[in-house]
Amino acid sequence: MDNVSEIAAETEHAIEERARFTAMENGTREDWAIISRDYMAFAKDLPDRVLTHLKLLDGDFGGFPICRLEHSLQTATRAHRDGRDEAYVVMALLHDMGDTLGTYNHPEVAAAIIKPFVTEEVHWICQHHGAFQGYYYFHFLGMDRELREQFRGSPYFDACAEFCQKYDQAAFDPDYKSEPLEFFEPMVRRVMAKPLPKTFVRDEAA
Ligand SMILES: [Fe+2]
Numbered sequence: 001m002d003n004v005s006e007i008a009a010e011t012e013h014a015i016e017e018r019a020r021f022t023a024m025e026n027g028t029r030e031d032w033a034i035i036s037r038d039y040m041a042f043a044k045d046l047p048d049r050v051l052t053h054l055k056l057l058d059g060d061f062g063g064f065p066i067c068r069l070e071h072s073l074q075t076a077t078r079a080h081r082d083g084r085d086e087a088y089v090v091m092a093l094l095h096d097m098g099d100t101l102g103t104y105n106h107p108e109v110a111a112a113i114i115k116p117f118v119t120e121e122v123h124w125i126c127q128h129h130g131a132f133q134g135y136y137y138f139h140f141l142g143m144d145r146e147l148r149e150q151f152r153g154s155p156y157f158d159a160c161a162e163f164c165q166k167y168d169q170a171a172f173d174p175d176y177k178s179e180p181l182e183f184f185e186p187m188v189r190r191v192m193a194k195p196l197p198k199t200f201v202r203d204e205a206a
């Protein structure tokens, strides 16, 4: 079969395999069997999409001593060498990946992406690290360095302060020898292989 007929056959196959509803309220079990199968294949590639997006930070200095990808690697390396578990290290690696699209709220982007795969505490640290990191520089910009105090009542306050103190604010050293991205790739794949059971159950607090 030549290329053109191969593509045509593939396209026909893809059309055959699509759900038939024009509004979800008319969907059938068969439609959802097709969609579920495609979704599983798509979900399996999530780590690749995440790693591809993380690489966008390469060479992006934004005035900092090291680029955003190096900062991410250094944050993750420091957490790993300090004995943190894989989910924590992956959070450390990805914590700033939202800088590209979430320029004004980057912690929330990474937090949303890792949420299905990490504990509530690790998610909280990621989601709130911006305010806690501000303790180290907001006052230089005429802002309130104590902004994190609004979260003092959280059970995760100390854990988030520790993340920023030990790993995030400390990860701007051009002479620090970080592990390369390849070192962390298997961790990203393992952590993102399957959502934790909490993901699809009712949140009674909601
Ligand atoms: Fe950040």
Ligand SMILES: [Fe+2]
Residues within 6 Å of the ligand: 071, 075, 095, 096, 168
């Ligand atoms: Fe950071």
